[in-house]
Amino acid sequence: LDWVKVPAGEFEFGRNGERVHLDDYEISKYPVTNGQYLEFTKATGYKTGGGWHAPREGQYPEGEDSLGDHPVVNVTYFDAQAFAKWAGGHIPNEKEWEKAARGTEGLTYPWGNDWRPDAVHHDAELTRSVYGSERHGNVSPYGAVDMVGNALEWTDDSTTERPGSVVLKGGAWSNGSSSLKVFNNVRRTTENPAGAYRGFGFRVARKPEDAL
Numbered sequence: 001l002d003w004v005k006v007p008a009g010e011f012e013f014g015r016n017g018e019r020v021h022l023d024d025y026e027i028s029k030y031p032v033t034n035g036q037y038l039e040f041t042k043a044t045g046y047k048t049g050g051g052w053h054a055p056r057e058g059q060y061p062e063g064e065d066s067l068g069d070h071p072v073v074n075v076t077y078f079d080a081q082a083f084a085k086w087a088g089g090h091i092p093n094e095k096e097w098e099k100a101a102r103g104t105e106g107l108t109y110p111w112g113n114d115w116r117p118d119a120v121h122h123d124a125e126l127t128r129s130v131y132g133s134e135r136h137g138n139v140s141p142y143g144a145v146d147m148v149g150n151a152l153e154w155t156d157d158s159t160t161e162r163p164g165s166v167v168l169k170g171g172a173w174s175n176g177s178s179s180l181k182v183f184n185n186v187r188r189t190t191e192n193p194a195g196a197y198r199g200f201g202f203r204v205a206r207k208p209e210d211a212l
Helices: 034-044 077-086 094-102 130-135
Strands: 003-006 009-013 018-022 025-028 152-154 166-169 188-191
Touching: 003 094, 009 094, 018 094, 025 094, 034 077, 094 166
Parallel strands: none
Antiparallel strands: 003 025, 009 018, 152 166, 166 188
């Protein structure tokens, strides 16, 4: 995984702009990809609980927009958690995810406060390469790529409104743009942790204690 550093300090969290302090941590620059998840399953023999399956021979060709470079989807929270532990990290909690996406200035979108439909992969027929999202400017102040659009991302938090559920952030490739709130940095949705969908993916965070 490629990592970007999120320095210690305060940021504006949630719709009400609560000031929250976080110690420094790192977060993966890109969502975890099909190719990376395949490497994990080969190395560990892990059997996914969601609908993701190892590709057929040659299904991830090299070159522009390879499916191997698309974000892995159809994974449950537990699938994501297993990968994160193998990679030496953890699933980011909602505060870690949101700070990495919006920086310290409370940005509406990772790149700023103005909606840019070209930056977000949405209302599409399939995911796209995480590198395509980078070329279109879907990059946060800390350098994290593709945090809104393409794939909703599991976090390590629940909500009091739906106990036992897990929060996802960011909006997916299948979401339309009729409501721009789908893709902003504070929007959240919840799902059963054993649930999987073709728009559910994740990224990994890490702190020094993850190595203990």
